[in-house]
Amino acid sequence: MTMKQGDTKDSTKAVMSGACAFEEAQPAVPEVTSSSKEDSPTDGGWGWVVCAGVFVVNFLTVGQHNSAGVVYVAIMDEYSTPRGETAWVTSLASSMNYLFAAMGTALAERYGSRVVVIVGSFVSASGLLTSSFATTLQPLFVTYGVIWGLGSSLGLFPSLVILTKYFKKRLSFASGIALAGAASGGLVYGPLIQMLSSEFSISVTFQILSSLQILMFLSALTFVPLGMETGTNVRQRNTAVFDLQVFKNKSYVIWVIAHCTFMVVFLVPFVHLVRFAEDKGVSKSNASLLTGFMSVGGIMGSLLFGVLCDYPHFKRLIVCPTAVLLMGLICAVVTKATKYEWIIVCAFFFGFWDGCYEMLIPGATLEIVGVQMVGYAIGALYCFMAFPKTLGPPIAGWIFDISNSYSVSFFVTGVVAASAAVIMSTINCVKPSYEPDEEIARLLPSPEFEKSGSRRRLKYTEPC
Numbered sequence: 001m002t003m004k005q006g007d008t009k010d011s012t013k014a015v016m017s018g019a020c021a022f023e024e025a026q027p028a029v030p031e032v033t034s035s036s037k038e039d040s041p042t043d044g045g046w047g048w049v050v051c052a053g054v055f056v057v058n059f060l061t062v063g064q065h066n067s068a069g070v071v072y073v074a075i076m077d078e079y080s081t082p083r084g085e086t087a088w089v090t091s092l093a094s095s096m097n098y099l100f101a102a103m104g105t106a107l108a109e110r111y112g113s114r115v116v117v118i119v120g121s122f123v124s125a126s127g128l129l130t131s132s133f134a135t136t137l138q139p140l141f142v143t144y145g146v147i148w149g150l151g152s153s154l155g156l157f158p159s160l161v162i163l164t165k166y167f168k169k170r171l172s173f174a175s176g177i178a179l180a181g182a183a184s185g186g187l188v189y190g191p192l193i194q195m196l197s198s199e200f201s202i203s204v205t206f207q208i209l210s211s212l213q214i215l216m217f218l219s220a221l222t223f224v225p226l227g228m229e230t231g232t233n234v235r236q237r238n239t240a241v242f243d244l245q246v247f248k249n250k251s252y253v254i255w256v257i258a259h260c261t262f263m264v265v266f267l268v269p270f271v272h273l274v275r276f277a278e279d280k281g282v283s284k285s286n287a288s289l290l291t292g293f294m295s296v297g298g299i300m301g302s303l304l305f306g307v308l309c310d311y312p313h314f315k316r317l318i319v320c321p322t323a324v325l326l327m328g329l330i331c332a333v334v335t336k337a338t339k340y341e342w343i344i345v346c347a348f349f350f351g352f353w354d355g356c357y358e359m360l361i362p363g364a365t366l367e368i369v370g371v372q373m374v375g376y377a378i379g380a381l382y383c384f385m386a387f388p389k390t391l392g393p394p395i396a397g398w399i400f401d402i403s404n405s406y407s408v409s410f411f412v413t414g415v416v417a418a419s420a421a422v423i424m425s426t427i428n429c430v431k432p433s434y435e436p437d438e439e440i441a442r443l444l445p446s447p448e449f450e451k452s453g454s455r456r457r458l459k460y461t462e463p464c
Contacts (some may be wrong), residue, residue, distance in 0.1 A: 046224065047166035047174065053219035054178035057117065057159040060216050061124075061152040063185015064209065065094055066295060068267065069274035070190045070288045072393075074197035074205065076275075079137045084397030087271055089140045091393040094267055096149025099386035101157045102379030108158035113165075117220035120154030121213050127151050128210035132203040144206075155216050162223045179302075186295030190274075194288035246373045246380065251430045254423065255368055256384055259361075262324055262420035263389040265413040269331060269350055270294070271393040273343075276406045282340050293344050294351030301355025316364040321424035323357040328417025335407040368427065 064071075068090035076086045107116045127147030134140050160178070167174045196205040246252055270291075277287040308314050327350055334346040362378065369377040396409035 044170070046222075049222050050162055050166050050224075051174045051178050053222040054159045054163060055181035055184075056215055056219040057155050058179055058181030059185035059188075060212060061097070061156040061185075062182035063187075063189045065090075065097060065152065066182065066186035066270065067189040067193055067291050068094065068271045068393075069291055070193045070197075072271050073275050073278070073284070073287075074193060074202050075137065075140065078197070078202040081137045082397065083272075083275070083400050084394050086137060087393035087397040088390075089137070089145050090271055091267060091390050092141060092145025093149035093152070095386040095390040096146055097153045097156065097386075098382045098389060100150055100153040101382040104154050104157040105161055105379070107154075108161040112223075112225045113158040113162035114220050114223035114225060116158040117155050117223060118217055120151050120156075120158070121216035121220060122151075123154060124148055124151030124216065125210045125213035128206045128213070132206035132210070134203075151213075155220075159219075159223070165226050180299065183295040183299040186298075187292040190288045190291035191285070194284060198284065246369055246377045249369055249373075251368045251427045252365075252377060254427050254430065255365065256381055258321075258324075258420050258424035258427075259381060259385050260388045261423060262417055263385045263392070265328075265331075265392045265396075265416045267389060267392050268396045268409065268413045269334075269347075272396055272400075272406060272409065273334070273347060276334075276410070277340065277343050279406065280337070280340075280343070282343070286340060290343065290347045293347040294354070297348040297351025297353075298355035298358075301352035302359040303355075305356040305359055316360050316367060317427055318425075320357060320360045320364050321421040323353045323360070324417055324424060325421035326353045327357065328414040328421065330414075331410045331417065332414030335410045 072090050075089055127143050131140055131143040163174055193205060273290055274287045277290060330346050330350045337343045365377050399409045400406055
């Protein structure tokens with residue numbers, strides 16, 4: 001569930017901007033756009049301040065999501081509730097984060113990233129603050145699971161949109177820096193939440209986490225709109241979230257089914273690995289560090305495969321199911337770990353392949369649906385993934401409550417992940433619904449050109 005760095009230029013532009021837009025102009029009247037200079041990405045300057053702001057937003061949102069296992073243990077210790085029921089809290093939060101991804105980016109395109117992220121900071125703070133007043137588990141389903149999950153989504157995804165306004169040539173590099181905040185947050189949040197909940201209580205922990213949302217608010221203030229967002233150049237924006245035409249693509253349907261299958265078990269290691277280690281005799285402080293090891297692995301995985309993706313012969317649709325298969329294998333193998341060091345190894349390599357997997361999703365989706373549909377395809381994919389993503393941790397907890405062992409839960413996780421990998425692999429046997437080379441080529445910026453055989457001029461407009 002981590003938001004990963006190292007995206008390639010083609011996939012990053014495709015996800016954040018959808019498709020290249022072309023404007024038609026009359027031949028006799030030269031077009032003068034007063035803000036054309038402002039509309040083009042700056043590739044530096046204030047853009048690096050914006051990049052730092054997006055880093056902080058990722059640190060606060062994804063960092064806390066990545067520490068779901070530590071939050072889960074703290075809540076369970078506080079309220080002495082069953083594992084299956086307790087897992088719904090963090091599971092709902094993660095699902096809400098995905099569910100509202102498409103809405104958040106659409107709102108950012110319509111009203112500007114700064115406004116939406118500011119709203120997200122207030123929603124996040126209110127969700128965490130109200131969570132601190134809960135005296136039983138059930139209110140946390142709404143306050144933490146739904147409200148904070150919604151706030152994190154309104155902060156995270158619109159913050160990614162602003163990078164496409166400020167960067168063009170260095171967009172992949174800027175995205176890598178910004179998304180490193182996700183893994184960095186995982187390194188800090190796990191031990192921090194464990195320390196606060198142990199020294200004080202879960203209520204005080206939520207209050208402190210709520211106060212940290214002021215950093216999201218301050219980061220949003222740096223997201224200064226460029227000309228395209230202030231209205232100095234008039235342009236119609238397509239703010240639709242979905243286009244059902246994308247589901248006529250058989251490969252895309254398989255892609256969605258495979259990811260939804262995997263999402264049933266995807267969160268199980270993030271939520272239950274910390275408690276699994278504690279059941280093996282590992283101290284709470286050491287167990288909380290496992291989320292950090294997963295984050296380090298995620299950084300390395302996304303960086304490595306981000307570089308490899310730049311090679312033209314890199315096969316995303318082969319590597320992606322391979323990563324899912326290996327993540328499932330690690331989940332099955334970790335049940336045999338008898339020492340803390342071996343659990344660390346499993347946590348690191350699970351994070352490594354998770355970094356690869358999440359980094360490949362945008363580019364692989366681009367290959368499947370083409371440039372014109374990728375914006376809709378990504379939004380629909382994440383929304384569909386949100387629903388099964390809610391189920392995995394509670395089911396794993398219930399299995400433990402019945403069997404009194406995590407071995408069955410992690411083994412089932414491995415089997416389901418392997419099944420998802422097999423489904424995903426069948427995409428390579430389906431004929432593409434478009435010509436990939438022609439579609440992807442349209443991502444590349446080009447100068448103004450005269451349409452042959454016509455006096456009408458087509459002007460390239462940077463993705464918004």
